[in-house]
Amino acid sequence: MTTSNQEEVLQYFKSKASGYDLVEGQVYWRLSDQLLWHLFDGNILSQLNESFHFLDAGGGTGRWSEKVLRSYDSSTGIIYDLSADMLEQAERKRQNGLESRLELRQGNIERMSDLDDGTFDLTFSFHNVLGFVNSPQEAIKEMARVTKEGGHVVSVIPNQYHCIFFNLMLGRVEEAVCAAEKGKGRFTLDMPYMHLFTPSNLRELYQKAGLDNIGIFGFPVTIYPGMQETQITGSTEKIENLLKNSDNYTNIYKLEEQLSSRGEIAARGNNLFVIGTKMEGQK
Ligand SMILES: C[S@@+](CC[C@H](N)C(=O)[O-])C[C@H]1O[C@@H](n2cnc3c(N)ncnc32)[C@H](O)[C@@H]1O
Numbered sequence: 001m002t003t004s005n006q007e008e009v010l011q012y013f014k015s016k017a018s019g020y021d022l023v024e025g026q027v028y029w030r031l032s033d034q035l036l037w038h039l040f041d042g043n044i045l046s047q048l049n050e051s052f053h054f055l056d057a058g059g060g061t062g063r064w065s066e067k068v069l070r071s072y073d074s075s076t077g078i079i080y081d082l083s084a085d086m087l088e089q090a091e092r093k094r095q096n097g098l099e100s101r102l103e104l105r106q107g108n109i110e111r112m113s114d115l116d117d118g119t120f121d122l123t124f125s126f127h128n129v130l131g132f133v134n135s136p137q138e139a140i141k142e143m144a145r146v147t148k149e150g151g152h153v154v155s156v157i158p159n160q161y162h163c164i165f166f167n168l169m170l171g172r173v174e175e176a177v178c179a180a181e182k183g184k185g186r187f188t189l190d191m192p193y194m195h196l197f198t199p200s201n202l203r204e205l206y207q208k209a210g211l212d213n214i215g216i217f218g219f220p221v222t223i224y225p226g227m228q229e230t231q232i233t234g235s236t237e238k239i240e241n242l243l244k245n246s247d248n249y250t251n252i253y254k255l256e257e258q259l260s261s262r263g264e265i266a267a268r269g270n271n272l273f274v275i276g277t278k279m280e281g282q283k
Contacts, residue, residue: 058129131194218269
């Protein structure tokens, strides 16, 4: 059974699914993805045994699962997602040589009763999935449950402070006040409201789920999306003009790579990136 919040999420991704991967054509998201891969690969993937098994919770069209599987030849994974429309896109990637290494399951990541405790070396959830669930705490607990002791739980989630800034930048004062006071917000008027997070409440959610060695980073921390980057295609003129020059792109990327490794700047991130480890003796 789906709740009314899930119905709204499903409708939203139904309309986005077929064009979702077009974001890769936008220069801002290429920079953001490059930074995310740097954080993910450097802190987690490169440290795992080569035949690691992962869960991509809310993996959608499979953009990140595919990248992990193509970069690490012996890895295998499962994408778990509520939306049949998003999974339909992931299935195309699976049928392109990943049939034996990638499995797709449709369901709610807050209750993955078909997955056993301690199954995965790595569980990750990227780009707002934890913003869309009914209870982020239940989802993180569930992600921790299916992860092996010593395994990692990694999430990329919407930063409350950035959502306040973004709405004010567009003159949407009421949306900014809602994000500040209720901890729920959105970037476009057609998307469902999402839970928003700060570095400290995220740490608490991870700790309550029995995760330790918690690291929280922000990215990008110096350059932010404009209105056009909230759409699937097109670029905000100022951003496009700045980043289309390849020297600028390289310099800004290097700056971002250095700064985003500093914990103290996390709260300036467009996104928050959090890693935690399941300690021994945690169920
Ligand atoms: C913005 S997309 C991100 C997709 C993918 N993680 C990525 O980074 O490309 C959010 C995804 O979360 C999924 N989702 C939202 N709520 C969910 C839930 N309760 N359980 C499983 N998936 C959910 C949506 O269907 C959608 O595919």
